[in-house]
Amino acid sequence: MEKILIPLLDNDVAPRFDLATDVLIVTIPRETSRRESLEEKVVVLDHASAESICRLAISENVHTVICAGIEAKYHDFLQWKGTKVVDDVCGPVDTVLDAYHDKRLVPGSCLY
Amino acid sequence: MPAIDPAIITTLLSDRDSLSAMLDELPLGVAIMDSQGTLILVNKTYETLTGVDRSRVLGLKCLHSLRCDFCMTDCPLMTGWKKMGAVSVEANIVSRDRSKVLVRLTVAPLLSDGGELRGVVETITSRTTHSLNSVATGVFGLGDLVGRSPQIEKIFTMVPSIAQTDSSVLITGETGTGKDLLAEEIHNASARSDGPFVKVNCGALPDTLLESELFGHTKGAFTGADHNKPGRFRMAHGGTLFLTEIGDLPLPLQVKLLSFLDDKVVYPLGSTKGFHTDVRVIVATHRDLEAMVGFKQFRQDLLYRLNVIRLHLPPLRDRGEDIFLLQDHFLKMLQTRFGKKVEGFSDNAKALLQSYPYPGNVRELRNLIEYAVNFCDGKLIRTRHLPGYLLQPAPGPGAPQPESAPPDMQPPAPAAGPIAAQPQNWNDMQRAMILDALVKSGGRKQQAAAILGWGRSTLWRKMKQHGIS
Structure with a gap:
């Protein structure tokens, strides 16, 4: 099982990590050919804050953060905490998750 | 004054390539969008400020390319443009190199004769300030540089006039004397201050990478070159390129730099087509370039070319x-x-x-x-x-001498001096x-x-x- 966190803007990856108020946390099984979510929840933050999302990622034991624009200090913090960060990604969340599952998602992917 | 033919202007503005070439010459970032906020055209300065590759963002919604705080909350297109007038705000963006950049953002509508929204023009200029480093401590400074010793005051008085020219500047001085800050102050005081200030450390990259970093490369120029890269010279268009540790620039690249300084044309790796760029070059080194010329480590003609204006920052112990x-x-x-x-x-x-x-x-x-x-x-x-x-006892003679490569060819340091008695x-x-x-x-x-x-x-x-x- 793998937990993935994606900051959201509607149904897309939020352009800015620090300005997202909705965060999708999805648990997917590893090593299966079909992408299915075991658990999916959207956390709504009371205000946009990069620190809050970092805290959430750590407390929820998130393995991977997929986001678009993220400042180096938060990127480095998450990596230091052992969370993989795939940044500079844009596109609708489902397409992004499919690409991640198919191991096609790399930093800089644009999936519109 | 020759009469302006409106037909020529109309042709220039309606032809995509001519318009793009014209916008590339501007020192501010420009993006042109359709009425839905989809990017149609971005210029070179926009690419520099955001770090995007235009071929990858055209067709995207503006906010996914610019990543601006204003666009996510108050974008006039998303909130319904009420007064249909230009909006100008201080905002911030997160660039592709993961840094937050303060910008002045202006969003203006393109209206049809009937007042209908046909497109949007967006401009961005960098407003970068070192807020944490800037504390007003008195009048004895130039930007982040502080001092009132005669040598430093002399440099402070020279900077405004140096800034007004486009001549190359060579800044020398020991490590830690503030060469980078001085270069940035010259840029900030110049008419190019709205343009980019691009810094490259010539000693920080291997020779092979440095050429591609400075001059760019075309797709397929070498293994792994899967896209065109503009290079720092083109990214600094309309602004200043600061080459620090110029003494570490390998000889083949010195020739290429010399060629650029002569004709202001950049030839990316693997390309026969040159690109004209309007860049002011400032270089700095802690090495003794004259000695390096003597050891055939640095080209004499390049030294003459760079040495148009020379500023020497004194070591702190002499201040x-x-x-x-x-x-x-x-x-x-x-x-x-x-x-x-x-x-x-x-x-x-x-x-x-x-x-x-x-x-x-x-x-x-x-x-x-x-x-x-x-x-x-x-x-x-x-x-x-x-x-x-x-x-602890001071190591060696204490005061470092300007280095000239290679170290084993340096003259022996004096055995005793005032510092030896520390x-x-x-x-x-x-x-x-x-x-x-x-x-x-x-x-x-x-x-x-x-x-x-x-x-x-x-x-x-x-x-x-x-x-x-």
Whole structure:
């Protein structure tokens, strides 16, 4: 099982990590050919804050953060905490998750 | 004045390639969107500020490309453009190199004759400031550079006139003297200040990468070149390119730089097509370029080409009272940053800081004070709060000489000099301080004790301890 966190803007990856108020946390099984979510929840933050999302990622034991624009200090913090960060990604969340599952998602992917 | 043919202007504006080429010459970032906010055209400065590759963002919604805080909350297109007028705001973006950049963003509608929204023009200019580093400590500075010694004041007075020209500037000086800051101040004071300031450390990259980094490459130029890369020269278009550690630039690239300085045309790796760029070049080095020319490590013609305006930043040990000014400046800046209420330095700490030769110059002084502010638990920074190595014997001759590569060809350093007589440990240091105070006071112990900030009995005790009669 793998937990993935994606900051959201509607149904897309939020352009800015620090300005997202909705965060999708999805648990997917590893090593299966079909992408299915075991658990999916959207956390709504009371205000946009990069620190809050970092805290959430750590407390929820998130393995991977997929986001678009993220400042180096938060990127480095998450990596230091052992969370993989795939940044500079844009596109609708489902397409992004499919690409991640198919191991096609790399930093800089644009999936519109 | 020749009459302007409106037809030519219309053709230029309606042809995509001509319009793109024209926008590329502007020193501010420009994006043109359709009425839905989808990017149709971005210029070179936009690419530089955001770090995007235009081929990858055209067709995207603006906010996914610019990543601006204003676009996510108050974008006129998303909130319904009520007054249909231009909006200009201070905002911030997160660039592709993961840094937050302050910008002035202007969004203006393109309206049809009937007042219908047909498109949007967006411009961005960088408003980068070093807010944490900028603390007003007085009038003795130029931007982030601080000093009032005659050598530094001379440089401060020269900067405004140097900034107005487009000539190449060569900045020399030991490591940590502020070459980068001076280059940035020249850029900020110039008419190019709205354009990008691009810095490249010529010593930080392997030769093969450096060429592609500076001049760019075309797709397929070498294995792994899967897209066109503009290179720093083109990214600095309309602004200033600062090449630091120019002494480390390999000889083949020196030829290419020389060629650029002559015709201002950049040839990316693997391309036969040249690109004209309007860039001012400022270079800096801590090496002795004349000596390197002698050793055939640096091209003489390039040195002549770069040496149009030469500025030499003196080492801190030669700047006299500037040490105190910089101490106070850094103390004020760092106490603000760390939120500490440190009021100053004890007399001993001051004397110790004054006597240290600072081989790392201003950068080392700043680091010393940052260390002290972090460890200071009271209102005054005392000697115990300063790093222990200040009390250690100075390595070698103390004052570093300008380096010329290769090191084994350097002339031998003088064995003895004024620096060689520096105190070797705290006891020697204290003894030297006492003797110095006694000399200054003409042998009057009361006055010497006052200079040292001690009581008369402490001075007497210390003199006895050091065998000074």
